[in-house]
Amino acid sequence: MTDSPNSDDRPAELDRRYLDVTLDADDRTEILLAQMSLAEKAGLFFQAMITIGPNGTLADGDPAFAIPSTTEYLIGRQMSHFNVLGNTPSPDVMAEWHNRLQDLARTNRFGIPVTLSTDPRHSASDNPGTAVRTGWFSQWPEPLGFAAIGDEALVETFGNIARQEYLAVGLRVALHPQIDLTTEPRWARQIATFGEDAELTARLAVAYIRGFQGAELDAQSVATMTKHFPGGGPQKDGEDPHFAYGREQIYPGGNFEYHLKPFEAAFAAGTSQIMPYYGMPIGTEYEEVGFGFNRSIITGLLRDRFGFDGVVCTDWGLLTDANIYGDLFPARAWGVEHLSPRERLIKAIQAGVDQFGGEACPELLVHAVEAGEITLERVDQSARRLLREKFRLGLFDQADLDPSFALTIVGNDDFRALGQAAQSAAITVLSTGQKGLSLPLAAKVRIYAEGVDQSAGLDAVFVATPEQAEVAVIRLSAPFEERATRFENNFHAGSLEFMPAVIDHVAQISEKVPTIVVVFLDRPAILTPLIPLAATLLGDFGANDGAVLDVLFGKQEPRGRLPFDLPRSEAAVVASAADVPFDTANPLFTFGHGLSFDRPDP
The missing domain is CATH 3.40.50.1700 (Glycoside hydrolase family 3 C-terminal domain)
Known part of the structure; x- marks a missing residue:
């Protein structure tokens, strides 16, 4: 049937065959999509941060990050994708919270389950914008540490362990790996990368994705949102584009293609999702707007050249300004600051984006469709990708999590011992x-x-x-x-x-x-x-x-x-040139340097 922006044109009786586990994910997706209203589809397009309430209850919100109540998210705005913010409670409590969350989601018309994502949680980093301190999970070295060890088998082992820990508490999308190349030594984000070398990064990215997703995406997978396409390393003066003074990404060495090499490997490994970065490319053939708004990058490069048909989710906060810890930060709408939030949304969707990270304003999409600024066919294109992933991950078919099982898996002694040994090895x-x-x-x-x-x-x-x-x-x-x-x-x-x-x-x-x-x-x-x-x-x-x-x-x-x-x-x-690896003159120590105690300096 043809969708309509008006909810009163929906069928009176629902076709529940989308719950039939004998059908494949594509068929189930089409059956569900054909029945959804515009407002229900719009809710899929936004992935916001969510918090866990006391003792695993559904939270009222978090004023530090302007987060509304869980009920407002799921019922009021019909959203079903969330990034879990902050340190987690004990694994059993988090599993109980997950079950309560899914119970609330089932009260919506189609009972569309929630997809929970997370920034990295397996190291000592604690930056609410990029990573979460380990807490109950097993602790491992940072990705740069895995690069220092250089062992693909170890990286895949880590990915498999992290996958088991995530599954036990309901986390189904990893907002990682981060496979940018750190060709600008001052850049703030390189701790979460595999370093400066494209070949090493590509090898470890494949192992990482394989550990989290397995051979194919299914009910035992954690989907990987590989970032930041097309490579976020060559920032002007090393400043980060979370902030306006770091919005420019530069290529004085003409080395744009070098930064694509790890992504080619990630596509071959089957990464399920991609996140473009905030930065805007300067002095290239591409439009000088942030990558999330950049049709020449997302459609021309990612979709057409590399054939990627998975989910593209923007980095967080491209549309609306945000109050963080009491300070106001503008939307990271670099190159399109003059546009309104609704106009920014339209430009990003026209560029090829499926979902907006860190945003919770589905009404903007509804209004744009009702005004004829975005077609229903284009909405369906992204909604289809987002629903298809929920089916592939088995979210419609999952039983409640077992809190006691979560306690036996998350941060168990064997996992912690392996993580501790890896920290030393790096x-x-x-x-x-x-x-x-x-x-x-x-x-x-x-x-x-x-x-x-x-x-x-x-x-x-x-x-x-x-x-x-x-x-x-x-x-x-x-x-x-x-x-x-x-x-x-x-x-x-x-x-x-x-x-x-x-x-x-x-x-x-x-x-x-x-x-x-x-x-x-x-x-x-x-x-x-x-x-x-x-x-x-x-x-x-x-x-x-x-x-x-x-x-x-x-x-x-x-x-x-x-x-x-x-x-x-x-x-x-x-x-040095920001986009060129190994470009500082006469380095103190070079890539690959490392001694042992029985082989001291000559």
Whole structure:
């Protein structure tokens, strides 16, 4: 039958064959789609953030992110796609919340089930805009850590474990992997990537997708929303396009095609969804508007050249302004800031987008169709993709989750042990064998430590001052520039140089005792001043204190190799081309560098 924008033209009796499990996903999709009103279809187009209420109840909302009540989302706006915000409660409570959520969804006319998505939840990162701290889930290194190890089998094992943990609590879409290439060393988002090299990133992306989705998308899969097409690494000055000052993506080296290579591998691996980035390409053949509004990118490149027919969901917040932690941030409508939210929606849909991340305004789509600005045929094209994925994932056929089973799966001892070993394996020995210090350390050595939880070191004797110690261990994080708001400071951007006070402090300690410096490399910090000071210099990519100490005491082997070059100076970074890999002059350490304790610096 032909759809109509008027709900009173719907059939009086429903054709329930879309619930018939003997039919394939395409047939079930067509049966359901033919009966839906415009308003019901419009609800599919929006994927907003949702929170879990106390003790697994349905939440009233979250004022910090302007999130309405769950009932308003599902019943008032007829939405059925949500990104779970924040740290999760215990797995059994989350499973109970999921069941309550699906019960509410069943009260709608067709009982369309909710699809729950999540940012990464398996590392120590905690940025509400990009990642969630591990909590109950097993903890693993950051994706840069997997790149440092370089083992596809390990990445697939991680994906399979994460898939099991997600399924146990009802998470069915991973808003990852992030396979941008980090060719601009200052970029704030590279901790969640596989680094600078296209070939390595492509190999690990395939393993990651295979671990989450399996051989094909089905009821045991977690769909992957691979991002950020067509590659978000070459940001001007390394600034991130979450913010207006980072909206430009530049290609001074003419290297646009290099950034597509990992996506070609992801398409071959069958990734189910794609997320374009916020940035707007400057100085290319493509329209100079944000990728989510860019028909030459989404239809011309993604759909036509690569033949991708899965779901395309925008990055979060392209249409409307947002209040985050009390600060107002404009919509990331780069290049189309002059358009109204409704006009932005129309342009994005005309570009080829199926869904809007971080938005909850289906009335804009309804009004655009009623005004003749978007056709019903175009609405059906995207609604079909979104419904088809729900059927392929088995969401219409799933039973309630078992809360007790969730407790046995999420973060179980076996998963945690594998994750802990991977954190240690990713640690990269940059320099060692200086100042007479040999590693691994002997048991009961006296350690002066900064930035280390002393309860994690059962083999050590921690002392209060450097003068009392036989060795010092200092943990640092790669530097970044402070910005004006809380949300901005979740994104580590700006200079890669340590402040002089930090270097002076390390120097003072190293004069008194041989010092091991461990730097969390969420970006490729300028480590040049630390080389003469550190007896051993290590890079970590998301390792808890226990994982670091296991390496220092010889319980685990550090196997990391740098997933990017470490530049020698900030001047070299500034002079490099943002889109070209390995382009900083005379790097301090190059891609693939990594020593072992029995093979110190010559």
